Amino acid sequence: MAYSGYFGYFIGLSVMMPQHRWRILGVGYGTASLLHALWNVMGTYSAILLTGVGVVSYAFLVAAILKARALSPTRSQNFATRFARR
Numbered sequence: 001m002a003y004s005g006y007f008g009y010f011i012g013l014s015v016m017m018p019q020h021r022w023r024i025l026g027v028g029y030g031t032a033s034l035l036h037a038l039w040n041v042m043g044t045y046s047a048i049l050l051t052g053v054g055v056v057s058y059a060f061l062v063a064a065i066l067k068a069r070a071l072s073p074t075r076s077q078n079f080a081t082r083f084a085r086r
Contacts, residue, residue, distance in 0.1 A: 002035070002054075002057040002058050002060065002061040003032040003033075003035055003036045003057065004032075005061045005064070005065070006028070006031070006032050006035070006057075006060050006061050006064050007028050007029060007032040009028070009064035009065070009067070009068050010024055010025060010027065010028025010029070010032075010064075011025070011028070012068060013028075013068075013071075014028075016071070031060070035053070035056070035057045035060065038053045039053050039054065039057065
């Protein structure tokens with residue numbers, strides 16, 4: 001799930017910046033594939049290493065989500081991102 005969400009960030013980013021679409025998609029696909037390959041390889045070696053790769057993968061996903069929130073052109077109109085008392 002982390003790899004798909006992470007790559008989804010790059011898909012959205014490529015829509016926002018079409019002049020660099022293929023470079024952005026390549027970087028996103030490459031890094032998501034690298035994380036997934038590390039997950040597959042570390043599973044044969046150690047559960048500790050597997051956990052480490054899982055944590056790093058979800059850290060990449062969280063960073064992409066936070067960056068996407070900051071880049072969102074409609075964030076000011078999105079009620080779910082407001083922090084206010086009523």
